Amino acid sequence: MSIRNATLSVVLLAALVAPALAEDKAKDEAVANEPQWTEFKSTERGFAVSFPGTPKTTSTPVEGQNPLLQYDFQVSSGEDTVYSVVVFEYPEGKGPKPDNDAFVNLVNAYAKGSETRVRKRGPATIAGRSGFEAIADDRQAKLSHLIDVIPAGDRIYMLVTAGDRGHATGDNAERFRDSFRLLEDDDEDQTSSQSAANPTNQ
Numbered sequence: 001m002s003i004r005n006a007t008l009s010v011v012l013l014a015a016l017v018a019p020a021l022a023e024d025k026a027k028d029e030a031v032a033n034e035p036q037w038t039e040f041k042s043t044e045r046g047f048a049v050s051f052p053g054t055p056k057t058t059s060t061p062v063e064g065q066n067p068l069l070q071y072d073f074q075v076s077s078g079e080d081t082v083y084s085v086v087v088f089e090y091p092e093g094k095g096p097k098p099d100n101d102a103f104v105n106l107v108n109a110y111a112k113g114s115e116t117r118v119r120k121r122g123p124a125t126i127a128g129r130s131g132f133e134a135i136a137d138d139r140q141a142k143l144s145h146l147i148d149v150i151p152a153g154d155r156i157y158m159l160v161t162a163g164d165r166g167h168a169t170g171d172n173a174e175r176f177r178d179s180f181r182l183l184e185d186d187d188e189d190q191t192s193s194q195s196a197a198n199p200t201n202q
Contacts, residue, residue: 035052035053035077036052036053037050037051037052037175037179038050038051039179040054040055040073041183042073042087043183045071045073045087045089045155046152046155046182046183046184047085047087047157047180047181047182047183048179048180048181048183049073049085049159049176049179049180049181050175050176050179051073051075051083051176052075052077052083052172053075053076053077054075055073055074055075055083055085056072056073056074056075057071057072057073057074058071058072059071059072060072062088067090067091068088068089068090069088069089070086070087070088070089071086071087071089072084072085072086072087073085073086073087077163078163080143080162080163080164081161081162081163081164081167081172082160082161082162082163083160083161083176084159084160084161085157085158085159085160085180086157086158086159086160087155087156087157087158088155088156088157088158089154089155090154090155091154092154093154094154095151095153095154095155095156096151096156098130098151098156100123100132103131103132103149104121104132106132106149106156106158107121107132107134107136107147107149110136110145110147110158110160111134111136114136114138114145114162115138115139116136116137116138116139116143116145117136117137117138117139118134118135118136119135119136119137120134120135121133121134121135122134124148126148126150126159126177126180127150127180127181127182127185128185129150129151129152129182130151131148131149131150131151132148132149133146133147133148133149134146134147135147135168135169136168137165141165142164142165143162143163143164143165143167144162144163144164144165144166144167144168144169145160145161145162145168146159146160146161146162146167146168146169146173146177147159147160148160148177148180150180150182152182152184157180157182159176159177159180161173161176161177
């Protein structure tokens, strides 16, 4: 092979490899810029969930329904994407009886407050519990919201994530919802495991 041909081969090889390297670099940069999902656990409020960042937390009494308290855990990702867990906490033994009408009212109140329109709603199983799920869009159909309601004793958990059109049915919204769990269920699983490992003598 002549030096000229060898040089041409190297140039052609570089021309083939360069785009691949650039594509790999772009992928690496995209991965580096992607938010890191980590599990957040609130022992006080009894839940764990994965967030793409550290949540800001606030608590306020619910107007007109004192002593009902509302706890918010929220992470913003980018300009238009948000992930939020809202915990409505009632006094001990005063939690509402979960039913479809209560779920619908809660979702409708969210839609009114966020100026969105509910386009899909119905019963759903979240964290192994009977709950309710809805999808809502803003009036310009630019943002979509996934709303999940999970009752648990004296608490009602509301998971909300909103983002660009299609976000509500996207991977990150599902990842957020599916990562949610109740800590009391962990305790029950541990107790069951210990009972199975150490059965009582009869």
